[in-house]
Amino acid sequence: VKTIAIVGVGLIGGSFALALRKAGFKGKIIGVSSPSTVEKALACGVIDEALPLAQAAAAADLVYLSQPISRILATLDVLETDALITDAGSTKAVICERAGKLKRGRFVGGHPMAGKESRGVEQADADLFRGRPYVLTSREPQLETWIERFGARLVLLDPAEHDRQVAFVSHLPQLLSTTLASVLAGKEQVAGPAAADLTRLALSPYDIWRDIFATNAEPIDAALSAFIARLEEVRGHLRASDMEALFSQAAASARALRGK
């Protein structure tokens, strides 16, 4: 790979560029973004050059789509390139299906499971992916090499399985936090750290979530059903002694989620 085009130079796209540099990439990094973002990305040294999509795609061997999901879909509709193409969208089935209509180039879906509370290229971080899962929807040695050099953990999942898993580990927690914050409105009087802890995700802006709900509604619906069924069970056992077993099992799972 000599030339990489990053389409959407925000937190993820910018971090991909910085991680590439840190991992030894010597080629050219072209950014495709709004004029104000491109200006910031050039000023931070995140990209070498800014071009419109058509020219960047024509010049690149690798095109990295790190826009919001709806923008990735719009880009795929007009993209013309012979390059390897990958993306960083939070859902995979709809994007991979749309990419199946590309007349040229080769597409491998991707999803780095990383983020920060603040967005924007100013927050870009060469170590954002380190120690975190990085999903690819199929094997692709070039991408796998970079993912390994970033210190990320490669996870191969087909698009539908990816979407089912993130519905549980990412979209369900968000909806629980948002719903809890909504239910607690006006009940702040005696709230302590537990309420603050569980409603932190509810501070997330809606704009990313609109696209996620629109492209992953069925798996999210299934995750919500599974959660509600378990919570109804818990409700039925409030006064029973087997709540202790639930607490032990849940604590073991919570430790596993922390890699302990």
Added chain:
Amino acid sequence: VKTIAIVGVGLIGGSFALALRKAGFKGKIIGVSSPSTVEKALACGVIDEALPLAQAAAAADLVYLSQPISRILATLDVLETDALITDAGSTKAVICERAGKLKRGRFVGGHPMAGKESRGVEQADADLFRGRPYVLTSREPQLETWIERFGARLVLLDPAEHDRQVAFVSHLPQLLSTTLASVLAGKEQVAGPAAADLTRLALSPYDIWRDIFATNAEPIDAALSAFIARLEEVRGHLRASDMEALFSQAAASARALRGK
């Protein structure tokens, strides 16, 4: 108040003792606890003296019950004192009802909304209550003065209303976190910070929660019902544009829970 008996010298009881000293209390602080706890509390300078319950209660003008709920109930069954009595139990209706059977002394229920991840008198902290709500179930000038000097925020609530409010802001978040961790068991592969965030409370040990569930099952059941109903609504609106309104309302509530 010249002499205070603290029954149960753990994180809360120990912090109450240290907060009293910091707020200028010059009298004697007697601890009632297991031999090993009493030894640590004396070594840390948290208490001045250790006595069995009957002698401590006879000597004190103020008795502070900071044991687990079931132990507070057992203490109330045998307590004989003419002192002012208060407690720090996480639910209030069952405790206040039991205290109504006291033949002597005057009882005012209390609940400092404060805690730490680690327990024990070694974690005691003179500033544990600072900036946090401190619930009393009725007015009591002596206690109100100390609460104010601790830098805590006095909240007056009758026992049933207290229990309804904590079912929402404290017991519901715990059960959501525990249930989520249980549902996510085996799904760690692509879990990110959202899952870790929402399952932190699931690491809590069960022993405190057994007493809370046993003494607050009805309000918790009502809070679970309200949450499940709202979550079912959310599920019905996944594909609808009014999710944006939910996100805004939830974010405003989440900010209010942080005092912003």
